[in-house]
Amino acid sequence: MTDERYNEIIKKREKYRSKAFYMMLEIGLIIALPAIVALIIGNRFADNKYTAILLVASFILSWIIIVRKYIKFNKHIKEIDNQIKHLKK
Numbered sequence: 755m756t757d758e759r760y761n762e763i764i765k766k767r768e769k770y771r772s773k774a775f776y777m778m779l780e781i782g783l784i785i786a787l788p789a790i791v792a793l794i795i796g797n798r799f800a801d802n803k804y805t806a807i808l809l810v811a812s813f814i815l816s817w818i819i820i821v822r823k824y825i826k827f828n829k830h831i832k833e834i835d836n837q838i839k840h841l842k843k
Contacts, residue, residue: 760841767834770827777827784819788812 792812796805 756841760838763834763837763841767831767838770831770834774827777823780823781820784823785813785816788816 789809789812792808793805796802796808799805
């Protein structure tokens with residue numbers, strides 16, 4: 755195991771950890787923007803029924819996006835962790 759390669763992988767992992775913070779902000783936007791759009795469109799119809807349906811749809815859409823982002827992010831972290839384990843052997 756070379757120390758240089760090990761340090762490179764550790765830095766890569768730390769980069770992803772800091773990226774996680776920005777992902778939290780992004781998640782806020784992923785939830786807020788569809789909800790705001792749903793409220794605006796729902797108010798155009800002036801019917802609470804449409805607003806409620808659009809809000810539920812925006813909530814479901816937001817969580818689908820969030821789960822997909824989490825799976826992608828977690829895959830990268832697992833790859834880095836596997837590289838670290840492999841180098842430690």
